[in-house]
Amino acid sequence: MTVSFKGKKASRRQFLAGAAAAGAGTVAASAAAAAGDPLITEKQIWAQATGDGVDATPYGLPIEFESDVVRRNVEWLTADTISSINFTPIHALDGTITPQGCAFERHHSGAIELTKGDYRLMINGLVDTPLVFTYDDLMRFPRESHVYFCECAANTGMEWAGAQLNGAQFTHGMIHNMEYIGVPLRTILNEAGIKPEATWVYVEGADASSNGRSIPMDKALDDVLVAFKANGEALRKEHGYPVRLVVPGWEGNMWVKWLRRVELTDKPIESREETSKYTDTLEDGTSRKHTWVMDAKSVVTSPSPQSPITHGKGPLVITGLAWSGRGAITQVDVTLDGGKNWQVARLAAPGQKMALTRFYLDIDWQGEEMFLQSRAHDETGYVQPTKAQLRDVRGLNSIYHNNCIQTWWVKSNGEAENVEIS
Numbered sequence: 463m464t465v466s467f468k469g470k471k472a473s474r475r476q477f478l479a480g481a482a483a484a485g486a487g488t489v490a491a492s493a494a495a496a497a498g499d500p501l502i503t504e505k506q507i508w509a510q511a512t513g514d515g516v517d518a519t520p521y522g523l524p525i526e527f528e529s530d531v532v533r534r535n536v537e538w539l540t541a542d543t544i545s546s547i548n549f550t551p552i553h554a555l556d557g558t559i560t561p562q563g564c565a566f567e568r569h570h571s572g573a574i575e576l577t578k579g580d581y582r583l584m585i586n587g588l589v590d591t592p593l594v595f596t597y598d599d600l601m602r603f604p605r606e607s608h609v610y611f612c613e614c615a616a617n618t619g620m621e622w623a624g625a626q627l628n629g630a631q632f633t634h635g636m637i638h639n640m641e642y643i644g645v646p647l648r649t650i651l652n653e654a655g656i657k658p659e660a661t662w663v664y665v666e667g668a669d670a671s672s673n674g675r676s677i678p679m680d681k682a683l684d685d686v687l688v689a690f691k692a693n694g695e696a697l698r699k700e701h702g703y704p705v706r707l708v709v710p711g712w713e714g715n716m717w718v719k720w721l722r723r724v725e726l727t728d729k730p731i732e733s734r735e736e737t738s739k740y741t742d743t744l745e746d747g748t749s750r751k752h753t754w755v756m757d758a759k760s761v762v763t764s765p766s767p768q769s770p771i772t773h774g775k776g777p778l779v780i781t782g783l784a785w786s787g788r789g790a791i792t793q794v795d796v797t798l799d800g801g802k803n804w805q806v807a808r809l810a811a812p813g814q815k816m817a818l819t820r821f822y823l824d825i826d827w828q829g830e831e832m833f834l835q836s837r838a839h840d841e842t843g844y845v846q847p848t849k850a851q852l853r854d855v856r857g858l859n860s861i862y863h864n865n866c867i868q869t870w871w872v873k874s875n876g877e878a879e880n881v882e883i884s
């Protein structure tokens with residue numbers, strides 16, 4: 463019995479014909495050809511003894527064979543690992559949810575250890591009654607759960623001047639996507655009573671850097687969550703245990719971890735040095751400020767430099783991720799020839815607002831060289847720009863908010879490289 467895929471337009475009849483012919487494009491070896499395979503014919507050692515009992519690992523880790531699916535950093539990017547960043551192995555993941563254990567980390571002064579017992583959240587400033595909440599207090603408010611992506615504004619930032627880092631993990635891995643459980647910030651602010659003159663919300667963390675940020679009141683009252691669970695379990699220490707802010711669609715630096723204080727103000731508090739770093743330098747030396755929303759973006763995660771084609775010619779699954787801080791992804795296009803011809807990819811599920819969307823394009827690859835790109839569209843009608851289009855507007859001196867179309871040059875041997883095409 464063989465299964466074959468002749469590309470997305472294949473009908474059931476074509477599938478069956480393909481299976482009968484067992485020709486090019488067939489996924490499996492025929493049973494006859496596999497007859498001498500000891501993995502089929504011999505009883506293997508794993509079938510000759512019993513396996514681990516149920517309590518071998520009370521909290522399980524991935525099997526050792528998956529040990530390369532890990533966060534990685536780029537040593538030359540930062541002086542040390544305390545104020546640093548690492549990258550999600552998006553080239554090796556599928557689906558949309560990022561396991562916490564391999565979700566990128568960005569700390570300005572390291573990940574701190576804070577217990578639920580020591581946790582306090584203060585609401586002060588332009589409120590009727592300043593309040594302090596314990597972790598238990600937060601547990602008593604009605605909760606919501608939502609899947610959202612969190613992308614560092616610096617994601618893809620090293621690629622402005624030229625193709626630089628050889629892998630989707632490094633070019634696009636400052637992103638993760640989790641199901642958060644939390645209390646809307648609005649609920650907690652209303653508990654304290656919002657004074658009419660309050661127009662901004664200053665949020666800070668309990669770590670040494672405090673990572674203080676100002677968020678406009680409209681956003682704070684809209685969809686911001688005070689979150690304590692992610693993907694079903696407590697936040698990991700590195701993601702802000704026990705409580706972090708979730709600011710859907712907005713740049714990662716506003717997602718304050720170890721959230722300790724929310725101050726209502728009538729102007730943004732931009733005193734901190736770190737805050738001023740998150741601006742985009744334009745070609746003429748001026749800066750773009752307050753670019754909080756992450757524009758629509760996508761990337762092919764496989765094949766890609768760290769995920770080459772290893773199975774030879776025939777059916778090939780091209781896959782990747784798309785997202786937009788302005789709402790849901792409505793369409794993703796994929797090109798195999800550097801943008802001359804585009805095909806509409808299949809979305810694994812309809813796009814959700816401010817969450818990662820998985821796309822697939824199933825092709826019959828005959829070993830031809832490809833210049834693979836993906837292009838995201840979001841519900842506002844925005845289309846992901848090319849690198850040239852983005853440079854026309856933003857020049858080469860930017861770091862943040864690089865959402866341009868990425869190119870992988872896939873060679874006939876299946877290896878892929880980060881390149882630029884004009």
Ligand SMILES: Nc1nc2c(c(=O)[nH]1)N[C@H]1C(S)=C(S)[C@@H](COP(=O)(O)O)O[C@H]1N2
Nearest residue numbers: 566567568569570614667673714715717719
């Ligand atoms: N308290 C605190 N919150 C913080 C930071 C920090 O250093 N301290 N880093 C910010 C930045 S720049 C990003 S991109 C996100 C990253 O979240 P993560 O570490 O869960 O991936 O957290 C944000 N929140």
Ligand SMILES: [Mo]
Nearest residue numbers: 614615714715
């Ligand atoms: Mo960030």
